[in-house]
Amino acid sequence: MDKNRLTTAINTNHTVYNTNKLYHNSSPTVVSIPNDDIHIHETDRFLNEHASSNILSDLPRSRNLDETDENELPFPGFVDQVFYCLKQTTTPRYQCLRLITWPWFERISMLVILLNCITLGMYQPCVHLAGSQVSKKCDAARCIWLQATDYFIFGFFTIEMCIKMTAMGIFGKGTYLAETWNRLDCFIVVAGLVESLIPGDNLSLSAIRTVRVLRPLRAINRVPSMRILVMLLLDTLPMLGNVLLLCFFVFFIFGIVGVQLWKGLLRNRCFLQLNMTTIPNHPLFDDFPERPFYMPPDQDSFVCSHPQSSGMTKCLEIPKLRKGNMTCELDFYAVREQIVNDYNKPINGCINWNQYYKFCNVSDKNPYSGSISFDNIGLAWVVIFQIISLESWVNIMYYIQDAHSFWDWIYFVFLIIIGSFFMINLCLVVIAT
Template sequence: MAEAAEGAADLKPNFFAHGKARRFSPKSLYLFSTTNPIRKRIVWLIEWKYFDRFILMLIIANSIVLALTDYSSVLPDGTLSMSSWRNQVVEETEIYFTTLFAAECSLKIIAMGFFVDIGSYLRDGWNIMDFVVVMTGVLTTVPGMPNVSAFRTVRVLRPLRSLTVVPGMRLLVTSLLRSIPALLNVVALLLFVFAIFGILGIQIWQGLLHARCRMTPYPIQRVGGGVEGCEDPRSESCAAVVADPSKWEKCHAVPEPWNPETPWTTPVDCFWPVDDTDVFVCSMSGGGAHECRSDRWCGSNYDINGQPRFSNAGQDKATFVRDLNWGYTNFDNMFAALLTIFQMITMEGWTDVMYQVQDAHNAVVSAVYFIFLILFGSFFLLNLTLAVIWDNFSMGSKEADDEAEAAADEARREAEAAEDEAGADVAVPIADGGEGSEAGEAAGGEDGEGDRANEPCITRLVKHPGFSTFVVVLIVANTVVLAWDHHPMDDTLSNNLEIVNFVLTILFTIEMILKLWGLGAKEYARDAFNLFDAFIVTVSLVEMIVLPPNFLSADPQEGGGGGG
C-alpha cells in the first residue's frame, strides 16, 4: 500500500498553468527544481496557447520557404546554386528558423526535463521527432560539418512538426496508428474475400477476355498470298488481304479441321486480323452478350489452354486498346484476377469491367458475381475500415476529454488548497449541483419550471412543442404547393395555388414576428436557422410587393404559375 501511494505521488502533477495540470521532471537537467522561478516562468510560457500558435506560424512559414527551393538551379557537386533568388531566400532564412526552433526545444527541455524522469521531453514520441529535426538543422550550421546536404534533407520533415502543435492533428495520427492492429484483421478478411472471388473468376472467365471479332475465320500468314508487308493488322496491305478472300493463306500451324478452341502447341509467325470497328470482347462459347456479325469470326490469340498462338509483336495487340483497359482486365491467373477485383471494389469504372465480362460469357452469372463483390467488398469491407478508424478516433477523443477534465479538476483542487493554506478570503466557484443549484431548484422548481411560469405568454407560445409542430405542417404544405407547380397548368389550379402560397407566406411572416417578439432579437439571431427563415420570408415579401399575386392585382394576368 505504501509503495502504491508513493507511485501515485510520483505521478501527481507538479505544475499548474493556464488551467492545465502537468507532470514534469522534479529537477530539470539536475539544475532547475519545481520551485525555481525561471523554470516556472518557462512552464507558464510553453503552456500558453499563443506560444503554440506562434510555433505553428513558424512551421507554416518555414514550409512555405522550403517549398520555394529551386532544384533546377544546382552546382556540379549537386548542391543548390545561389544564382536563383529562391535558393537565396531559403539559405538566408534557414539560420533564423533554426535558431527559433532550437530556442523552442531548449525552453521545453528546461521546463520538462530532458529524459530521466516521467514527463520529461524525450519521454514523448512526438518530442523525439521534433528533437531529431531540430538537431539536424543545428548540425547544418556547424562549420566544416561533412555531408551537410544529407543533413539538410531532413528539413523536409519540418512540416511534420505541426502534428505536435495542433492537438487535433495529433489525435488523428494517433488514432490511425492505434487502428493498425484492428485494420490488419480487416485486411486479412479482405484478402480472404479477394481469394474467393479471384478463384471463382478464374474458374469462370479464364482465357475468355482476349476474344475479339476477327476479319478472317482462321489465322493467316503474315507474308504470302501475293501481298508483302502485311505485318501490322491495321496496315493497308493487310486490309487488301482481308478484303479479298482469295488471298487468305491459312497459317501453316492451323490444325485441320480448324476450331478456335483447338490446342495450339507452338507460337508461329502468323496473325489473326482484328475488326477495329468492333472494340468489344466477343463470346466464343455463344453464351455472352456480344456476338460478332455474320461476316466476322470470334477468336483469341491464345488457345484453350492459354498458350500464345503467335510469336510476333502483334500477339497482344487484340486487347491492347483503351476500351478493354489495355488488356489488364482478365481472370487468366491469380495476380490478374486480384488486380481486376481491386479495381472493382474501388468502384472506379467497375461497370465497364462488368459489361466487358458479360460480353464474354453468361451475362446473368457475371451480374450476380459483380453485384455480390460490390456489396460485400465495397459497401461492407471498405466501410468496415472506416468504422475501425472512427472507433479508435472516438476512443482517443474521449480519452483526451477525460484527461483534460481530470487535469482541470486537479488544477482546481490544487488552487483551492493553496488558497486555504494562504488563508485568502476569495470567492470559490460553486460546482455544478452545489448549494447555488439547490437554491435555484427550490426557487424555480424542478428543471426550471418556475422560470418558465414567469415568462411572457408569447415566449411560452413560441417555445411550446405544438407551435413547432404547426410550423412543420406549414412547411410540408408549402413544399407540396411548390412541387405541384407544372407546365402547362390550368388557370384555375394556378390561381388556387397562388392563393395558398400567399396565405402560407403570411403565416410564415406571423411566425417570424412572434419569434422576434417572444425571444427577442438577440436570442432569435443566435439560431442560424432563424436567420435563414427570416431571409426567406423577407425575400418572399419583397417578391409579393414587386410582383403582387394575380388575385390582388387590378389587371390579372393569365397563365401565372402557382407556388412561386
C-alpha cells in the first residue's frame, strides 16, 4: 500500500515539472516565408480568370454586360435606349430625363392645368364676340387675353409631351404611350394641333374645340390620390356588370308595362268644336283662339280622357276663360245672335271660348315638348330614368292618371321603391365593397 502511494506521488511531481518546463522554458519559434513574387502574381491571375469565367457563364448569352444591372443606369425607371440611338447618357435625352424627374416639373404642369380651368370658365362667347356675328372675330380685350393665354397653355402642353416622348420613348414597354393617362394627354394635344391647323370657323372645328374641356382631366394624372380613386372606380365596373344587367331587365319590364298600358294616351287633348266660318266681324271676337286644342296658361299640357274611360280629367272640367280679373261668362251663339239683330248695341263682358273645347281626341304632341311619353320602349326608358331620379315624377303620374286611371299610382310607387331605393343603393354597395 505505501509503495503504491509513493509511486503515484513521484509520477505527479514529474508531470508538474514537465508542464512548468513547457511554459517557462519555451522560446519563440520563427517561421521563414519564402519571398516568391512570381508565384503570388500567377495565383492572383488564375483566381481572377476563374471568377470572371464563372460570372459570364451564369449570364444569358443574349444579354449585354452593360445591362447586367438596371440600377447602374442614371435613371433606373426608364428604358436604356429610345429612337434606336438615344441612350440615357446622350445629352438631349439626359437633359429631358433630368427635367421630367425634377419635382417642380409636375408642380408647374399642375399650375398650368389650373390656369387652363380658370380661363375656360372665364370665356363668354356672346360677350367676347363684340364685332359682327358673321365674322365671329375675337375683338374684346378680355377675349384677346384669354386667347393668348390659351395659345400659351397649348404650347406648354405640346412642349411637355415632346420632352416626355424624348425622355421615355413613344412605343413599347415603359414608354410614353404605354400608359393610358399619357394617351389622353397626347389625344388632347393632337386635337389642339388639328384645331390650330384648320382655317376658318365651321361645325367640324367647333366639335374639335370641345376637346378643350378634357384638359382639366390631365390633373388626375398629377394627383396620386385622385388617380388611385379613379382607378378604383374603373376597377369596380366589371363587378357592376351583373347589377347593371339586373337593372336593365327590371327597367325593361317596367317599360313594356308602360307601353302596353299608356301608349298614345299622353297625346289626348281637348279639341275645339265650333264653326269658325260663322263668326261675324266684331271687336268682341278678336280674341278668338287660334289653337286647335286647349292649352292651359300655367301648365305645359292638358291631358284629357274619353268620356267612356276611367281617367280622372274630362274636357268638361276645363276652367272658364279669364281676362285679367274678369271671368268670361258670355255664350258665343247668344252674342252672335244679338250682334246680328243690333250690331251697335253695347255688350259687356267676354266670351268663354274654353267651354267649346269639349272633344277629347289624339293630337300629335306629348307633354314637355314630346319628351314624356310611353309610345315606344325608348321613350319609356327616358321616362323611367326621370322617375327613378325623382325629378318631376309627380307631374308625370298626374298626366297618366288624368288620361287612364287613378290606380296608376301603384306603378310609380313600385318603380321608385325598386329603381330608386333598391337598385341605386345596390350599385353603391358593390362600389363600397
